[in-house]
Amino acid sequence: MYGDLSRPPLNEADLVRALTMGRSRWSEVTVVDASPSTNAELAERATSDPRDGLVLLAEHQTAGRGRLDRVWLAPPRAGVTMSVLVRPAGIPLARWPWIPLLSGLAVAAAVQQVTEVRATLKWPNDVVVDDRKLAGLLVERVEAGDTGDVVGSSAAVIGIGLNVTTTPAELPTPQATSLALEAATTTDRLTLVKAILRRLEGLLAEWEAGSGVPSAGLRDAYRAACSTIGRSVRVELTGHEAVSGFAAGVDESGRLLVDTRCGRQALGAGDVLHVRRPA
Ligand code: BT5
Secondary structure: OOOOOOOOOHHHHHHHHHHHHHOOOOOEEEEEEEEOOHHHHHHHHHHOOOOEEEEEEEEEEOOOOOOOOOEEOOOOEEEEEEEEOOOOOOOOOOOOOOOHHHHHHHHHHHHHHHHHOOOOOOOOOOEEEEOEEOOOOEEEOOOOOEEEEOOOEEEEEEEEEEOOOOOOOOOOOOOOOOOHHHHOOOHHHHHHHHHHHHHHHHHHHHHHHOOOOOOHHHHHHHHHHHHHOOOOOEOOOOOOOOEEEEEEEEEEOOEEEEEEOOOEEEEOOOOEEEOOOOO
């Protein structure tokens, strides 16, 4: 039994049936009532379980993680808190920065398809609606004895937090939003999870088929979905530095290209502030 009728629990059996049968990449889908952090749990699993395609969803996270020691906060069953473990076999580590970009693209595309909410990407991988944060992604690499550019059986744990029925009072910052607040045509989490995982499977397969070099089609799709490109930005780098300029695109390594007064800079990581809307 659950108390809040607007927040039904996820049906694990339905997800397993829909996602793990046939030639699916997803080998296991598990829904738990609570987890400190689905990313932390799957990263731990990755050290002893050699499989690809593990999916873990928690109805509630008690210590959800963001990037750089920040936190992800969400009430029970108000959204999707999910981690996915993939092992992109044989793809050099230098090409892995596209994994978060493709993951964000999968979420934005699935959200648009299922809910008709116009979600875009804030580089590298926040999913936003008019600059309000709808979903956050955290991709972490779990090492498995790799050296240099040679990958052992390293894994990427892709963490996705998506606000679905979260109310303004429940959102941790005024810059956040949820699908319900953006007049989504549905807030059915089951449909959303299926759509996200199918999109992610397809995008990863296309990227892997090109040995980790994004095809022109993937780069175009990212560019089209990314609302950072074509805007004036301020990018805060780790160590209190910041770069301001015009976001011109992303390169083959997934870095943001920013035209500054001192020339073009390629940034591998950072927090972006959209300064001005495009003309
Ligand atoms: C992220 O970090 O946005 C990554 C969030 C990843 C969460 C998923 S949930 C499943 C998996 N398991 C985990 O433990 N984590 C992943 P970052 O870009 O650092 O943004 C964090 C910031 O977003 C916080 O400092 C808050 O300001 C804000 N924030 C926290 N919770 C939020 C929410 N529910 N909606 C919108 N913004 C939020």
